Amino acid sequence: AQSVTQLDSQVPVFEEAPVELRCNYSSSVSVYLFWYVQYPNQGLQLLLKYLSGSTLVKGINGFEAEFNKSQTSFHLRKPSVHISDTAEYFCAVIWTGGGNKLTFGTGTQLKVEL
Amino acid sequence: GAGVSQTPSNKVTEKGKYVELRCDPISGHTALYWYRQSLGQGPEFLIYFQGTGAADDSGLPNDRFFAVRPEGSVSTLKIQRTERGDSAVYLCASSVSPASGGQETQYFGPGTRLLVL
Numbered sequence: 001a002q003s004v005t006q007l008d009s010q011v012p013v014f015e016e017a018p019v020e021l022r023c024n025y026s027s028s029v030s031v032y033l034f035w036y037v038q039y040p041n042q043g044l045q046l047l048l049k050y051l052s053g054s055t056l057v058k059g060i061n062g063f064e065a066e067f068n069k070s071q072t073s074f075h076l077r078k079p080s081v082h083i084s085d086t087a088e089y090f091c092a093v094i095w096t097g098g099g100n101k102l103t104f105g106t107g108t109q110l111k112v113e114l
Numbered sequence: 115g116a117g118v119s120q121t122p123s124n125k126v127t128e129k130g131k132y133v134e135l136r137c138d139p140i141s142g143h144t145a146l147y148w149y150r151q152s153l154g155q156g157p158e159f160l161i162y163f164q165g166t167g168a169a170d171d172s173g174l175p176n177d178r179f180f181a182v183r184p185e186g187s188v189s190t191l192k193i194q195r196t197e198r199g200d201s202a203v204y205l206c207a208s209s210v211s212p213a214s215g216g217q218e219t220q221y222f223g224p225g226t227r228l229l230v231l
Contacts (some may be wrong), residue, residue, distance in 0.1 A: 032216050043118070043222075044157070044222040046221075051217050090156050091158070100147075100163070100170070101147070101159035101162060102149075103131050104157050
């Protein structure tokens with residue numbers, strides 16, 4: 001079955017430190033990949049997406065992600081985090097030819113500490 | 115411009131009751147999606163509309179769940195004979211057009227938090 005895995009449920013990090021949030025997916029077909037952020041009591045907001053082309057994708061708020069087809073991964077990175085980055089981060093996939101529905105991972109809670 | 119709006123923001127009901135959740139998409143968006151997010155989980159797809167018709171309802175858990183979009187804009191998710199397990203945040207999203215097969219960004223509303231007692 002096709003699935004999305006976010007192994008880290010929580011990631012604590014100090015302010016100004018780098019962070020990587022991991023995402024892996026299982027698929028035998030091409031995919032579109034997304035990272036969404038959910039701030040407390042707010043809706044999901046798109047950070048970035050990979051559709052095709054360059055495997056390094058840059059998004060909003062200084063985040064970037066790299067698509068690795070051989071490892072079926074799409075890890076999210078930020079070189080220096082801020083307190084305001086504290087939120088829940090969701091990786092999501094659309095399998096091409098499988099419709100337009102997003103399949104989400106279980107999320108990673110990023111907690112930035114002083 | 116205005117984003118996706120959902121009403122009510124919170125709904126408390128009793129087991130066995132009927133509820134309706136409303137979604138108002140971004141103006142001009144032809145595609146509309148419903149997802150359900152249980153505590154500690156990522157959102158799960160329920161149903162997707164292209165215009166007035168349901169293009170994919172494979173995520174609806176059973177026949178107690180039904181959704182409509184009669185004029186191709188506002189959508190209502192209807193849940194009959196609610197059960198405690200239906201408690202979750204129900205999210206709505208819209209996109210410009212699904213014609214490109216999933217490439218369009220889905221914009222999410224703030225959700226309706228449903229609690230079934």
